[in-house]
Amino acid sequence: xxxxxxxxAATTPVDPEVAEAMTRVLTETHGNPxxxxxxxxxxxxxxxRARDEVAAALGADxxxxxxxxxxxxxxxxxxxxxxLARKADGDGIVTTAIEHHAVLDTAxxxxxxxxxRLAVLxxxxxxxxxxxxxxxxxxxxxxxxxxxxxxxxxxxxxxIAEIGRVCAARGVTFHTDAVQTVGxxxxxxxxxxxxxxxxxxxxxxxxxxxxxxxIRKGTRLATVQTGGGQERGRRTGTENVAGIVGLGVxxxxxxxxxxxxxxxxxxxxxxxxxxxxxxxPDAILTGHPTERLPNSASFCFPGTxxxxxxxxxxxxxxxxxxxxxxxxxxxEPSHVIxxxxxxxxxxxxxxxxxxxxxxxxxxVDALLAALPPIVARLRSISAVPA
Amino acid sequence: MTGEGGxxxxxxxxxxxIDHFTQPRNVGAVEAADGKGSDANPSCGDRxxxxxxxxxxxxxxxxxxxxxCTAAIASASALTELASGQRIGDAQRLGPAxxxxxxxxxxxxxxxxxxxAVGALRAALLDAQVKA
Numbered sequence: 001x002x003x004x005x006x007x008x009a010a011t012t013p014v015d016p017e018v019a020e021a022m023t024r025v026l027t028e029t030h031g032n033p034x035x036x037x038x039x040x041x042x043x044x045x046x047x048x049r050a051r052d053e054v055a056a057a058l059g060a061d062x063x064x065x066x067x068x069x070x071x072x073x074x075x076x077x078x079x080x081x082x083x084l085a086r087k088a089d090g091d092g093i094v095t096t097a098i099e100h101h102a103v104l105d106t107a108x109x110x111x112x113x114x115x116x117r118l119a120v121l122x123x124x125x126x127x128x129x130x131x132x133x134x135x136x137x138x139x140x141x142x143x144x145x146x147x148x149x150x151x152x153x154x155x156x157x158x159x160i161a162e163i164g165r166v167c168a169a170r171g172v173t174f175h176t177d178a179v180q181t182v183g184x185x186x187x188x189x190x191x192x193x194x195x196x197x198x199x200x201x202x203x204x205x206x207x208x209x210x211x212x213x214x215i216r217k218g219t220r221l222a223t224v225q226t227g228g229g230q231e232r233g234r235r236t237g238t239e240n241v242a243g244i245v246g247l248g249v250x251x252x253x254x255x256x257x258x259x260x261x262x263x264x265x266x267x268x269x270x271x272x273x274x275x276x277x278x279x280x281p282d283a284i285l286t287g288h289p290t291e292r293l294p295n296s297a298s299f300c301f302p303g304t305x306x307x308x309x310x311x312x313x314x315x316x317x318x319x320x321x322x323x324x325x326x327x328x329x330x331x332e333p334s335h336v337i338x339x340x341x342x343x344x345x346x347x348x349x350x351x352x353x354x355x356x357x358x359x360x361x362x363x364v365d366a367l368l369a370a371l372p373p374i375v376a377r378l379r380s381i382s383a384v385p386a
Numbered sequence: 387m388t389g390e391g392g393x394x395x396x397x398x399x400x401x402x403x404i405d406h407f408t409q410p411r412n413v414g415a416v417e418a419a420d421g422k423g424s425d426a427n428p429s430c431g432d433r434x435x436x437x438x439x440x441x442x443x444x445x446x447x448x449x450x451x452x453x454x455c456t457a458a459i460a461s462a463s464a465l466t467e468l469a470s471g472q473r474i475g476d477a478q479r480l481g482p483a484x485x486x487x488x489x490x491x492x493x494x495x496x497x498x499x500x501x502x503a504v505g506a507l508r509a510a511l512l513d514a515q516v517k518a
Contacts, residue, residue: 305432307455308407314396315408333431345453348431381413382453 004363005319008295008356009152009180014246015205021249022207025242033239034230043241050248054212057251058197059188066213066234067244071179071200074213075102075146077224077235078175078196082144083110084222086173090141094119094172096129096148097339098156103146103177104335117141125341126288127156135166144173149187150180153323153336153352154287155296157181164193173219179203179211180293183254184262195219201243205357206250210243261357266294268355268364273297275368280375286340286350297353300342303379304349312374318367323350399456400490406460411467414449420517423509425502432458432499436466436506440514445469445477450506457492457499464488465503478511480504 005013025046031039033047048062055062068074083093093116095107110116119137121129134145145167150157160176167174175196178187182197183204189197197214201207215221215234227236269292276283276299284300301309306322313320323334333347340347353367396404419437426433432454439447448469450462465485469477485500486492492500 303453305454305458308459311396311399311407311456315404344431348453381410381451381459383415383451 009354074198081221086143092142131162155292201247410463421514425505457496461503
């Protein structure tokens with residue numbers, strides 16, 4: 001059966017050019033970038049070139065880029081590193097209710113085990129937090145604000161430039177998890193006053209297991225893991241050379257195609273949203289109607305349950321996801337969907353459709369043909385009025 | 387974007403389970419039911435309601451409605467099939483192990499779904515006995 005992949009927010013297929021570059025690194029070089037002889041210098045040059053490419057894409061200086069094992073590690077380094085480094089300044093952390101678990105759970109851990117004072121800001125019904133809300137949450141002892149750029153479940157974009165200005169004026173370190181947006185939307189650290197930015201290669205057709213943290217020059221950040229002192233001591237551990245090369249190539253390709261490709265994906269996204277609304281009138285669009293990721297359409301279908309939707313679509317040949325993962329048989333509905341103020345039963349019927357480079361109009365139309373009878377069938381079983 | 391087949395979300399379930407999920411038996415509500423019972427899984431919000439009609443000490447008709455996941459729907463479907471035509475006492479003894487056997491097993495973390503179906507059936511049977 002022809003499979004249609006509509007879960008690009010979960011991960012993207014590796015671009016063939018990325019895979020080729022990584023294969024060459026794995027087969028043709030083996031040096032440790034820390035070694036001074038020729039093999040080591042070759043590896044170092046590859047890592048440095050990738051650093052240049054990531055820096056160029058963000059408008060950053062290469063010295064401001066630190067490679068990590070992915071988005072989760074970048075988020076952990078940003079939050080833990082800032083909190084540790086700024087202990088003398090204060091203990092307050094401000095974040096939002098719809099952050100990825102890599103941020104939210106790290107912030108809670110800092111509160112539980114290290115006595116951080118944590119403020120988790122609510123969002124409006126579209127999943128947005130305002131710069132004014134952030135400003136009100138700041139006090140003299142706030143050291144860190146972490147607000148994601150684009151939400152992975154509902155696609156909502158946050159006003160990070162405004163939030164960054166508020167933080168800069170108060171001397172508060174500002175971190176944004178931009179894992180869903182870098183590669184898809186312009187991100188210029190010259191225009192956005194942000195101190196720390198998390199980046200993840202596999203969200204823009206690079207390999208899994210490699211990411212980066214942008215650290216603005218002068219930002220105080222403590223080391224979180226100890227060891228050999230790589231990445232100028234900021235992220236110790238022998239570099240994942242092939243992965244880093246893959247990240248660099250993926251970033252360059254994403255930059256080259258970003259404008260045209262994001263516009264194309266946004267048209268597919270809008271076709272999905274309009275089509276779903278036309279065929280399933282009581283579908284609830286989750287996230288912001290306009291301020292959203294170009295590839296993300298997300299909904300709740302009252303009277304259905306997310307896992308049953310995902311399995312039904314899987315049987316019909318579509319790979320999609322739901323916030324109600326139901327992984328333990330005792331799963332709470334997604335913290336993101338419930339933060340929008342939807343009741344629990346409605347939040348259970350969440351579905352996320354995220355298009356990508358390989359998605360065609362025919363794929364979207366096939367989904368639009370398959371989904372309505374699935375929703376109708378599940379509703380006929382649950383008998384929750386449609 | 388197209389890709390290869392490979393293990394999918396649906397494939398963690400047995401063929402019997404997918405069959406009950408895609409073509410559930412006895413969906414709906416029995417009219418003028420003798421017994422009605424519900425059970426819910428408070429941790430995930432799933433709910434099953436079972437209605438039944440009793441005739442000469444046997445389950446003459448039994449139907450279910452489920453708001454829930456694949457396993458919850460398949461469990462209720464399989465259980466109503468097992469309960470149909472049974473003497474009330476035998477139907478009351480149906481347990482999660484019987485549901486799991488009929489479904490060819492469930493992923494371990496989904497076994498609570500079988501329990502929910504059983505809870506709804508037992509409540510419906512009890513309701514019928516109280517009313518009788």
